Amino acid sequence: MATSTYLEAINQALFEEMERDESVFLLGEDIGIYGGAFKVTKGLYKAFGGDRVIDTPISESAIIGSAIGAAITGLRPVAEMQFADFITVGFNQLVANAATLYYRHNIPVPMVVRAPSGGGIRGGPFHSRNPEAWFFHQPGLKIVAPATARDAKGLLKSSIRDNNPVIYFEHKYLYRRVKEELPKEEIVVPLGKANISREGDDVTVITYGAMVFECLDAAKKLFEEHDISAQVIDLRTLQPLDMELILQSVQKTSRVVIVHEASLSGGIGAEIAARISEKAFEYLDAPVKRIASLDTPTPFSPILENEFMPNAEKIYNAILEIMKF
Amino acid sequence: MTKKYFDKMLSMQEILRLCIDKEKDLIEFYTQAHNHARTVEEDKMFKALIEDSHQHIVTLEKQLSEIKAQQETDKALSYDVY
Numbered sequence: 001m002a003t004s005t006y007l008e009a010i011n012q013a014l015f016e017e018m019e020r021d022e023s024v025f026l027l028g029e030d031i032g033i034y035g036g037a038f039k040v041t042k043g044l045y046k047a048f049g050g051d052r053v054i055d056t057p058i059s060e061s062a063i064i065g066s067a068i069g070a071a072i073t074g075l076r077p078v079a080e081m082q083f084a085d086f087i088t089v090g091f092n093q094l095v096a097n098a099a100t101l102y103y104r105h106n107i108p109v110p111m112v113v114r115a116p117s118g119g120g121i122r123g124g125p126f127h128s129r130n131p132e133a134w135f136f137h138q139p140g141l142k143i144v145a146p147a148t149a150r151d152a153k154g155l156l157k158s159s160i161r162d163n164n165p166v167i168y169f170e171h172k173y174l175y176r177r178v179k180e181e182l183p184k185e186e187i188v189v190p191l192g193k194a195n196i197s198r199e200g201d202d203v204t205v206i207t208y209g210a211m212v213f214e215c216l217d218a219a220k221k222l223f224e225e226h227d228i229s230a231q232v233i234d235l236r237t238l239q240p241l242d243m244e245l246i247l248q249s250v251q252k253t254s255r256v257v258i259v260h261e262a263s264l265s266g267g268i269g270a271e272i273a274a275r276i277s278e279k280a281f282e283y284l285d286a287p288v289k290r291i292a293s294l295d296t297p298t299p300f301s302p303i304l305e306n307e308f309m310p311n312a313e314k315i316y317n318a319i320l321e322i323m324k325f
Numbered sequence: 326m327t328k329k330y331f332d333k334m335l336s337m338q339e340i341l342r343l344c345i346d347k348e349k350d351l352i353e354f355y356t357q358a359h360n361h362a363r364t365v366e367e368d369k370m371f372k373a374l375i376e377d378s379h380q381h382i383v384t385l386e387k388q389l390s391e392i393k394a395q396q397e398t399d400k401a402l403s404y405d406v407y
Contacts, residue, residue, distance in 0.1 A: 037401040121398045172401075176394035 004182045007175040009149040010040050010114075013156035014078065016186070018048050021076060024160055025052040027063055028080030028114075037082050038116060038175060064090035064113060068098050068165075071111040076160055084117035084169060085129045098165040099140030108163040112156070117145075118171040118210055118261060119293070119309055124300035130209070130262035130293075135167050136239055136271065142166040142191060143239040147212035149180040151236055154189030162191060171210045194242035196249075200231035203255040203319055206246060206272060208235040211259045211310060218315035228323055238268055246272065247280050254285040255322050259310055264292035286325035291318050341389045348378045348385065 004012065018024045025048075026041060032055040035042035045053040056063050060081060067077035081087045087094070094113065101107045119128035135141050142164050146152040152170060159166040197212055198219050207215045212234045219230035231249050235242065250256055256276060258269035273288040291310045299305045330343065352375055359371035 037404050038397070121395070121402075123398070123402055127402055172398060176397055177391070 001181040001183055003179050004149050004153075005176050006146075006149045006152050006170075006178040007038065007040055009153035009180075009182060010156055010170060011042065011044070012182075013153045013160075014041065014044060015047065017076075017078075017157055017160045018044065018052060021160075023074060024076045024078065025054065025070070026078050026080065027054040027056050027066060029056055029058055029063075029082050031055060031080050036080060038172065040114075040116075040170075040175075041080065060086050060088075060090035061093055064093040064098070067111045067113070068093060068101070068109060071098075071109045071165075072101060072107050076110050076112075078112045078114060078160060081113060081115045083123075083127050083172075084115035084131055085126050087113070087115050087131060087167075088134075091134070094135065094141065094165065094167070095138045099138050102164070103140060109165045110160075110163045112159045112166045112168050114156075114168045114170060116172045116175075117169045118173050119298050119305060120173040120210065122300070122302055122305065123172075123298070125297035128298040128305075130169070130260070132167070132169055132238055133262055133267050136268055140165070141239060142237070143169065144191065144237050145169040145171070145208045146236060147171070147174065147178075147197075147209055147234050149178050150182060150187055151189050151195070151234075152178075153182065154187040155191065155236060157186075157188050158191050161188075166191070169209065173210050189236070191237045192240045192242060194236055194245045195234045196231060196245070197234045198230065198232040200229040200253070202229045202253055203231070203257060203322060204246070204249040204253045205230050205232045205257050205259060205315070205319070206235065206249075206269075207232065207259040208238060209261060211261050214310060214312045215259055215315055217312035218319065221312070221316055222319055226320070226323075228319065230319060241272065241275075243275060243279070246276065250276055250280045251283045254283050255325070256284070256286075256288045257291060257315065257318050257322055258288065259291045259315055261293055261309060263295050264290060265295050267292055286322045289318050289322050291315055338389060338392055341385050341392070345382055345385050345389070348382045352378045 031041040032045040032053050063079050067079040070077045098109050101109050117130050132143055144155045146155045159168050205215045215232045219232050222228040258272050260269050269290040291314055294308050299308050355371050355375045362368040
């Protein structure tokens with residue numbers, strides 16, 4: 001066992017998959033000698049050379065388009081967006097091409113787009129967004145959002161091995177703040193399977209990414225101060241959603257709070273709430289509550305950003321409110 | 326003594342490292358003092374002080390780690406030329 005940060009876990013997954021499978025290669029802006037803006041690909045250029053760790057021009061559309069081209073010829077590209085915010089520049093390549101090629105032509109597109117997302121890092125409106133809901137609406141894409149170092153590693157390995165285009169949202173705030181002991185043995189975490197981060201009976205808290213830790217803090221405090229037992233579900237994969245686990249938990253607790261860092265309206269929480277309403281309405285003792293960032297661009301001011309984002313206190317209060325029904 | 330350090334305009338990282346060193350010195354001092362304890366009360370007190378200092382180090386290292394993590398993010402943000 002050795003301690004690894006979330007960022008190091010991603011680096012390890014890339015290294016191991018490149019070593020395991022020669023068809024895996026990386027492309028992105030300054031990911032080679034420089035090691036990427038966040039240094040996620042540090043050391044990989046030296047280990048695998050410039051043919052497999054490719055520096056590209058500053059064009060997300062070209063990066064994703066090249067990855068699609070490589071994927072349909074049998075390679076397994078992993079493309080890096082410097083910040084998830086810039087993925088919009090390659091939006092058409094992802095939703096019109098990558099997502100539909102298998103449906104249109106029966107051609108698998110085994111590619112991963114790594115998208116460093118999330119706020120709390122004082123990055124302002126162009127470097128802090130959580131754009132997963134845009135892609136959630138597009139059939140043909142898989143979406144992953146790990147919270148722990150173990151999942152960051154295991155889910156990336158599964159994403160690379162998957163025959164579908166996968167958008168892998170890695171949370172920038174967690175890069176060097178999450179540290180865990182990881183086993184030497186290979187970690188592969190299957191896509192589409194959520195994880196129960198904390199067992200509980202009174203209320204189900206559904207979340208993913210950096211919000212997992214805020215939910216766990218809130219759950220701990222609720223138990224200590226009010227004897228309320230919250231079951232925290234870390235979705236890990238957003239598309240496909242693990243509805244089986246979600247519904248099992250709802251049937252047990254009858255109360256649901258959904259937490260995500262992305263803005264509230266049209267977010268993934270809305271879809272989950274709708275599905276719970278359709279499939280488990282008779283089990284509910286209270287309306288499904290959503291906690292998310294405000295429907296504004298991400299503020300640059302730290303004080304405003306703190307107000308803008310969900311946190312343990314807001315989650316704690318929301319759960320107390322739900323428990324009153 | 327405190328003024329001497331702060332007159333140097335230390336960065337928060339330097340301050341935290343200094344604090345950690347001072348806590349380590351304290352642990353050593355309290356450990357020696359504990360070895361000289363004559364009563365149960367003195368034994369308990371120095372043990373508690375040693376534990377407090379260990380806890381202070383955990384808190385200080387956590388904040389130091391937080392600053393380092395944000396520094397790396399800041400580097401990435403300032404590198405970005407969009």
